[in-house]
Amino acid sequence: MSMQRDTWQGRTDTGPLDLRPSAVRVTTKAGPTPSNDDRTFKAVRDLIEAGEEVWITVTGRSMEPTLHPGDRVLLRPPDSAWFRGRVVLSEFSGRPVLHRLLHIRPETVTTAGDACRREDPPVSRSALIAEAVAVQCKRGTVPLLPTLRFGKWVMLRYFGATARQASRRAWWRAVAALRTVRATGDVA
Numbered sequence: 001m002s003m004q005r006d007t008w009q010g011r012t013d014t015g016p017l018d019l020r021p022s023a024v025r026v027t028t029k030a031g032p033t034p035s036n037d038d039r040t041f042k043a044v045r046d047l048i049e050a051g052e053e054v055w056i057t058v059t060g061r062s063m064e065p066t067l068h069p070g071d072r073v074l075l076r077p078p079d080s081a082w083f084r085g086r087v088v089l090s091e092f093s094g095r096p097v098l099h100r101l102l103h104i105r106p107e108t109v110t111t112a113g114d115a116c117r118r119e120d121p122p123v124s125r126s127a128l129i130a131e132a133v134a135v136q137c138k139r140g141t142v143p144l145l146p147t148l149r150f151g152k153w154v155m156l157r158y159f160g161a162t163a164r165q166a167s168r169r170a171w172w173r174a175v176a177a178l179r180t181v182r183a184t185g186d187v188a
Helices: 038-049 150-183
Strands: 002-004 015-016 024-028 054-058 072-076 087-092 093-104 108-110 128-138 140-143
Touching: 024 128, 038 054, 038 087, 038 128, 087 108, 093 128, 140 150
Parallel strands: none
Antiparallel strands: 002 015, 024 054, 054 072, 072 128, 087 093, 087 128, 093 108, 128 140
16 A cells, blocks of 8 residues: 655645545435536535535545545534534535544634544634534444434444443553553652
8 A cells, every 4th residue: 555645734644545536525316426526515515505414425534443435424414513523524725524523613613534643724614514424334324423313223333332432542541641650650
């Protein structure tokens, strides 16, 4: 697998080479649409603004391990407020980007891909378009928000994944604390 160095909008990431031109491809009843088509992105935005839900196909690797290329993501208009930690579709320099919402300020928001080491540059809150509800992947439908919409087993999978993520975070915090104690010899 070849590697590339990407310096998009002041952010530097090293990741697998992805030759696809955009971060999002939309799937309609007629089949997939070209990912670099500005009309497609405008159509997605118009559908979301009209209150519709839209399935899109992920093409980039910036949201791994949550989203993989080829996964389909269901987008919906936001309820009334945006929440930290949600996966959102936003616009950066006319390009659609599906990333996690990290910081919400009165005028701006900051997002980042799960696989990215750095945050995206802050953008206006008006650049946020939609929030992700669920992902269809090889394992089936996985909700990204707590919902019974896809059945109780899918909801249980959501809570199981959330519990696993919490336990992994706790484990790595404990490992970091142990390394600090070993390095300094200071037991608090």
